[in-house]
Amino acid sequence: MRKIIGVFLVLVGLLQAQVLKEVSFDAYLQGFGYEERSAMKIRTPDMLALVEEGKAVLVDIRFKEEYAAWHIAGSLNIPLNELPKRYQELPKDKLIVTACPHNDRSNMARLYLTLKGYKAVYLNDGLLKTADFLRGENAKEYMDELKTLKEKK
Template sequence: MSEISLDEWLSGRDFTFWSNGYHKIDPAQFFDLWAEGKAVLLDVRTPEEQRFLALPFAMAIPLHELPQRWQEIPRDVLVATFCSGGDRSNVAFTYLRSKGFDNVRIFKGTYAELTAELMPGKLRKYLEKRQSA
């Protein structure tokens, strides 16, 4: 998909689009894809937030840097946008969709849901799967 204006993109997003939930991804679904090398977590939190809680498996591009750095984001895997509360990940999702990213979703959850998937047993499963991918 090529770049389109935000007006054009929003005009095509009716009740069907927003009600089917396809624009979001559950943490477990994300980590299954990540383990297969088919997804990347785009962390759009600020550098200050990233210093307090680093996510070494994520691609860190603060939301305010996204207009200058969006070309760094891979297009050949699913991109899940993440922030601590959800607002910035929604903005990043919309921005990337307007830039022609078809395979982008909003990470459905905050720190609690993210860290639940990083408990030792689950993390071991994901890491073993990633090593064999």
């Protein structure tokens, strides 16, 4: 009986571990329409709202020296060139928001993750705009929400 339960648990575990379906670059481009054009990006206020709700992860894809100089609290740092080695650290059940100071590198990172099967968008207005947005009251609200999110976990 114990064995059967064990096998059952393993099966349930396997079902729950989401398998991401990779997309070929060709297929992605062939399916690229107006909808994807706007769905592939997100702006700072929407991104922050999703991060605060725990539905999205902000991934800062700048080099580690850049991240060391400054970064947004609550973000993950995976440099663009380390993404192929480390993308599996990212949660499969959340929206991945790739970000850099503007949006050139984040766009590349998003494409890579999308082809790997992740649901990913890039931060259209860039991290500098996010920093600019997170002043005074906005900064306070974001920190409070991050704290609440951490306590829930």
